[in-house]
Amino acid sequence: MKTQHIASALILGLCTTATSLADLVGVLDIAGSNGASTSTTLNGLALPDGSTYWTHQYIHEELTVSTTMVASPIEDLQLATIMQFSNSGTEDLQVEVAFSMTLSTLPPPLSEWLASQSLNIGGEDAMVETDTEPLWSVVVDDTLVASLFDNPFSFSAGQSGSASTYDTGNGTVFIDNWQTLQVRYAVDLSAGTTVGFNGGFAFVPTAASLWTLAPMLATRRRRRH
Amino acid sequence: MVFLAMCWLAPTAIAGGPIPAEFYWQASSAPDDPVAAELSMLGEWTNIDEASTVYTGSLLSTAWHLTWTTTVTNGQEQMIDTILSVTNLGATTQSFVTGTSLQSALAPGDSLLSLACSLAVTNLQFDGAATLETVGEDPLVQAKIDSTVATSNFDAVYALTANGPFGVATDSAASMTTVQAIDPAGLSVWARFMLTPGDTTTLHLLAAYSTIPAPPASLMVALLWCLAPSRRRS
Numbered sequence: 001m002k003t004q005h006i007a008s009a010l011i012l013g014l015c016t017t018a019t020s021l022a023d024l025v026g027v028l029d030i031a032g033s034n035g036a037s038t039s040t041t042l043n044g045l046a047l048p049d050g051s052t053y054w055t056h057q058y059i060h061e062e063l064t065v066s067t068t069m070v071a072s073p074i075e076d077l078q079l080a081t082i083m084q085f086s087n088s089g090t091e092d093l094q095v096e097v098a099f100s101m102t103l104s105t106l107p108p109p110l111s112e113w114l115a116s117q118s119l120n121i122g123g124e125d126a127m128v129e130t131d132t133e134p135l136w137s138v139v140v141d142d143t144l145v146a147s148l149f150d151n152p153f154s155f156s157a158g159q160s161g162s163a164s165t166y167d168t169g170n171g172t173v174f175i176d177n178w179q180t181l182q183v184r185y186a187v188d189l190s191a192g193t194t195v196g197f198n199g200g201f202a203f204v205p206t207a208a209s210l211w212t213l214a215p216m217l218a219t220r221r222r223r224r225h
Numbered sequence: 226m227v228f229l230a231m232c233w234l235a236p237t238a239i240a241g242g243p244i245p246a247e248f249y250w251q252a253s254s255a256p257d258d259p260v261a262a263e264l265s266m267l268g269e270w271t272n273i274d275e276a277s278t279v280y281t282g283s284l285l286s287t288a289w290h291l292t293w294t295t296t297v298t299n300g301q302e303q304m305i306d307t308i309l310s311v312t313n314l315g316a317t318t319q320s321f322v323t324g325t326s327l328q329s330a331l332a333p334g335d336s337l338l339s340l341a342c343s344l345a346v347t348n349l350q351f352d353g354a355a356t357l358e359t360v361g362e363d364p365l366v367q368a369k370i371d372s373t374v375a376t377s378n379f380d381a382v383y384a385l386t387a388n389g390p391f392g393v394a395t396d397s398a399a400s401m402t403t404v405q406a407i408d409p410a411g412l413s414v415w416a417r418f419m420l421t422p423g424d425t426t427t428l429h430l431l432a433a434y435s436t437i438p439a440p441p442a443s444l445m446v447a448l449l450w451c452l453a454p455s456r457r458r459s
Contacts, residue, residue, distance in 0.1 A: 047314065048287055055283045055292070059271045066281040068292050068310070080349050080425065082310045084281065084294040088273040116391040118345030120429040122306055160399035161306075161431045164343035168391060194294055196308040198427040200349045200391065 024052040026101045028067060033094035036060035062089030069099050078202035079183060087189040095189060100182040109176045115146050116168040117199035121157045126193035129154035130186055138201050139182045145173045146201060243270045243278040246297045249324040254288035254315055276300030288315040299329050302435035303412045312425040319420060320360045326413035335437040336404045340368040342378045343397035346426045348387045355424035358384035360417050367415045368432040376402045
């Protein structure tokens with residue numbers, strides 16, 4: 001297999017108002033059962049609305065990983081993640097992708113959170129599954145804060161070769177002296193599977209938390225469709 | 226005859242290069258500034274084998290963000306398999322057009338074209354809703370042979386809405402049609418849609434073109450033998 005790296009991204013008309021391109025540094029770790037292993041430090045790109053943007057593409061033999069992360073201003077921390085994984089080989093592939101960022105302004109120790117993830121899958125006989133840990137999780141320092149698509153989980157593209165599903169969740173967490181926040185994906189991809197995840201995690205702004213969470217907390221904690 | 230058949234089946238990748246595929250992208254925030262380029266020039270790629278290439282990359286503007294992972298196959302069948310994630314970073318609803326084209330001679334004659342799609346839209350805000358919908362009378366997704374629409378999914382008027390904070394909605398559809406194209410020169414898959422501000426969507430589009438196999442030669446010989454007048458010894 002040959003891999004060719006050309007420009008990883010076209011940046012169109014950005015940065016004109018950015019005061020710093022390295023306001024927020026993130027670390028992206030990718031590991032695959034085909035021997036893929038990389039840890040990359042990404043400098044955040046400041047968007048005009050104050051968000052920080054990271055993107056990175058990685059190819060190792062049959063594994064292709066495309067990642068994009070957008071974090072909103074820290075005081076109302078919100079991290080959107082768009083992940084696309086492709087296994088173009090003939091064997092199943094285990095993939096772990098984690099994005100970590102340091103929190104420069106700490107949320108309150110007691111915080112409400114919201115999360116959602118969509119999952120699109122494609123390919124002949126395509127299947128994504130996880131047995132040993134949640135497919136998607138958020139870890140603050142060493143504490144598991146949130147998880148979606150809890151294990152065991154499996155989802156297939158069916159006969160048509162294309163399908164989608166999603167999971168949402170919310171809850172409360174108490175952690176003092178936050179340091180780092182990590183979003184983590186752990187999936188097994190069958191041969192020929194391409195999968196895309198799109199969603200986010202947020203600490204609910206204090207003023208809005210009651211209004212936002214009250215109806216949700218009155219219902220069940222997590223919905224999967 | 227054999228040489229012609231081999232021409233149809235031969236992959237068009239130049240030795241070591243990717244299977245050529247073109248990408249088109251246009252946003253209503255900059256209608257006069259579309260992106261139209263070889264996928265190999267927009268991101269990274271790797272060849273799976275002699276007949277398939279995987280492309281991945283992202284584009285960013287002040288008004289939108291786009292990420293793709295696309296596999297194109299040009300072998301016994303032609304296939305475009307792409308996942309596109311789009312975020313509307315603007316303050317108003319925008320319309321987007323995206324197209325991925327495999328410019329390669331397709332096998333003529335009776336063929337099957339299948340189109341499968343799945344959609345997801347996410348509201349990444351603490352209020353309101355996120356909506357993905359068709360533009361005008363156009364279907365949301367089309368597969369074309371050359372410039373002719375062969376099949377489509379999510380015909381107008383179609384809307385997919387995710388309600389509430391961090392709400393998500395998903396949908397999927399599939400179609401298949403027979404095609405009798407004369408000298409078909411390319412397969413492409415297109416999506417045209419509107420997306421509300423601050424929201425994000427992922428589309429998976431899978432278009433596959435394959436010939437309907439002709440009866441094997443041995444079957445034809447057997448058929449001719451059966452139909453031939455039988456000899457009688459007088």
